[in-house]
Amino acid sequence: xxxxxxxxxxxxxxxxxxxxxxxxxxxxxxxxxxxxxxxxxxxxxxxxxxxxxxxxxxxxxxxxxxxxxxxxxxxxxxxxxxxxxxxxxxxxxxxxxxxxxxxxxxxxxxxxxxxxxxxxxxxxxxxxxxxxxxxxxxxxxxxxxxxxxxxxxxxxxxxxxxxxxxxxxxxxxxxxxxxxxxxxxxxxxxxxxxxxxxxxxxxxxxxxxxxxxxxxxxxxxxxxxxxxxxxxxxxxxxxxxxxxxxxxxxxxxxxxxxxxxxxxxxxxxxxxxxxxxxxxxxxxxxxxxxxxxxxxxxxxxxxxxxxxxxxxxxxxxxxxxxxxxxxxxxxxxxxxxxxxxxxxxxxxxxxxx
Numbered sequence: 001x002x003x004x005x006x007x008x009x010x011x012x013x014x015x016x017x018x019x020x021x022x023x024x025x026x027x028x029x030x031x032x033x034x035x036x037x038x039x040x041x042x043x044x045x046x047x048x049x050x051x052x053x054x055x056x057x058x059x060x061x062x063x064x065x066x067x068x069x070x071x072x073x074x075x076x077x078x079x080x081x082x083x084x085x086x087x088x089x090x091x092x093x094x095x096x097x098x099x100x101x102x103x104x105x106x107x108x109x110x111x112x113x114x115x116x117x118x119x120x121x122x123x124x125x126x127x128x129x130x131x132x133x134x135x136x137x138x139x140x141x142x143x144x145x146x147x148x149x150x151x152x153x154x155x156x157x158x159x160x161x162x163x164x165x166x167x168x169x170x171x172x173x174x175x176x177x178x179x180x181x182x183x184x185x186x187x188x189x190x191x192x193x194x195x196x197x198x199x200x201x202x203x204x205x206x207x208x209x210x211x212x213x214x215x216x217x218x219x220x221x222x223x224x225x226x227x228x229x230x231x232x233x234x235x236x237x238x239x240x241x242x243x244x245x246x247x248x249x250x251x252x253x254x255x256x257x258x259x260x261x262x263x264x265x266x267x268x269x270x271x272x273x274x275x276x277x278x279x280x281x282x283x284x285x286x287x288x289x290x291x292x293x294x295x296x297x298x299x300x301x302x303x304x305x306x307x308x309x310x311x312x313x314x315x316x317x318x319x320x321x322x323x324x325x326x327x328x329x330x331x332x333x334x335x336x337x338x339x340x341x342x343x344x345x346x347x348x349x350x351x352x353x
Contacts, residue, residue, distance in 0.1 A: 004029055005036075005062045008091050011084065024056040031215055032059050034286065035147060036066055038206060038217060039120070041273045042145070046070045046099075047119035050139060052109045052132055057085035059122065064096045069120075075105045075112060082106045110135055117141040124149040128167055130189060137197035142222040145205070148190065150214040156182030158256075172256045175239065176304030179209045179334040180264075184301075186214055187260035191230045200226025207264045208285055208333055219266075233262035237301065244345030245301045261300065267293045291330040295340045302332040302340040308352030316352070325351060 002009050004026075011024055047069050051060040054074040064072055074085050085104050089096070096102065107113070109125075112135040121136045121144070123129045129148040136146055150156065155163045157179060158172035165171060169192070170185045172178060191201050205217040236248045236257035247261050270286075270293045309315055315337060322329050325343055332338030341348055 002026075004058055005032070006065060006095060007058060007061045007088075009056055009058055009088050010091060011056060024058060027211065028213070030285070031149070031210065031213065032062060034206075034215075035059070035122075035217075036062055039063070039067060039145075041269075042205070044069075044120065044145070048116060049073070050112075050114070050118040050121045050136075051075060052112060052121060052123050052135065053125050054085055054104075055081060055124070057088050059124070060102070061088060061092055061096070064100050064102060065092070068097060069100050071101045071103070071116070073103050073105060073114060073118075075107055075109060077106060077108050079106060112139060114139055118144065120145045120147075122147045126151060128152045128155070130167055130193070133190065133193045134197070137194060137199050140199070140220070143202075143220070145217060145219055147215070147217045148186075150186055151212055153179075153182060153209075153212060153214060156185055156214065158182075170256075170258055172259075173254060175256075176306050176335065177239075177301055177338070180301055180332075181237070181256050181259060183207050183209060183214050183216070183264065183334075184259035184261070185257070187216065187264065188234050188258055190216070190218065191227075191234065191260065194220060195227035195230065198222055198224050198227055200224075200228075200230050201262075202226065203266045203269075204260075204262070204264050205266045205269060206289070208289060210285060230262075233260055234258050235261045237261070239307075244303065244349075263300065265289060265293045285333065288331060288333045292333060292340050295328055295330050295342055302334060302338045303345075303348055304332075304335050304338045305352060306337050308349055321351065 045068050048071040049069050050073045052075055054060055054076045057074050060072050060074045063069060076082055082104055089102060109132045118139055119141055121140055123132045123136060129150055154160055158174045161171060168185050168189045172181050172185060187204060199220045200223050201218055202221045203219040205219055207216040236251050236255040238246055238248060238255045240246055270290050305315060318331050325341060327342040329339050329341035332340050
């Protein structure tokens with residue numbers, strides 16, 4: 001018996017593998033903390049939620065306890081996981097709001113179907129979320145929120161180039177900024193699949209990298225016009241020693257992409273919220289993003305200072321760079337040595353040199 005967020009879970013074991021009888025990852029508690037607080041700040045009330053790959057059921061149970069959904073469908077293809085979910089619902093029935101209806105289903109997440117449509121759908125697989133996206137768009141209302149998690153980061157940052165091309169239709173060159181390039185490739189693939197069902201990305205509310213995962217929240221809307229306009233934000237990118245990061249329409253030598261070149265955070269949302277940052281367990285991630293979204297730059301990709309320092313020489317401290325740069329600059333969530341700055345490429349390079 002373990003406890004998280006006031007919810008008790010009865011699990012036979014905690015084995016973090018694809019073959020685990022019931023999947024539960026204690027390290028992902030911080031992601032669940034962030035997700036629940038984000039939904040709270042979005043003002044979602046009496047919403048219908050689909051947990052497409054529920055695992056142990058911890059995420060949905062915490063939402064049932066802390067928020068006010070009218071309906072939660074907890075789905076998993078593994079019959080043993082379904083048994084565990086039902087047992088955990090019974091254990092925590094006194095913590096679930098009476099107004100929240102919970103149903104457990106045992107369907108293949110790739111072909112999931114249900115009589116009702118959902119306001120919010122979460123996809124948290126072991127690996128890539130791509131195979132499950134079609135089912136999400138089939139079951140989503142015309143306007144809603146989808147959150148996805150990807151644990152195949154090695155593929156998305158170019159470590160396995162053929163797998164990246166096969167799953168995401170893109171290439172990523174190994175570089176200091178590969179984490180941000182990878183998350184932009186994932187957003188690009190989401191936009192492409194969404195457009196097949198006439199959905200477009202209205203906002204990328206939140207995206208981040210933490211340890212071994214990418215996590216993204218999208219606000220989407222059924223609109224052919226919006227879906228088509230998303231393609232204007234899908235380009236290639238290249239690093240040049242003379243110009244820094246540049247966006248290109250064509251795939252030229254030493255390019256990464258195609259990838260999403262639009263915003264990867266909803267700036268207005270982050271600047272108006274405050275409650276999230278009072279929670280110490282998540283302040284490290286969301287607090288850094290909040291500082292990063294304040295930086296106004298046409299070139300949205302950050303720079304890693306390791307690019308500008310000759311091998312063998314010590315790296316300057318980020319605090320020193322921030323103090324000496326005349327224009328606004330902030331540390332990047334994607335690298336311990338990364339900065340996002342309003343200064344142009346040559347200003348940054350000159351300062352580093």
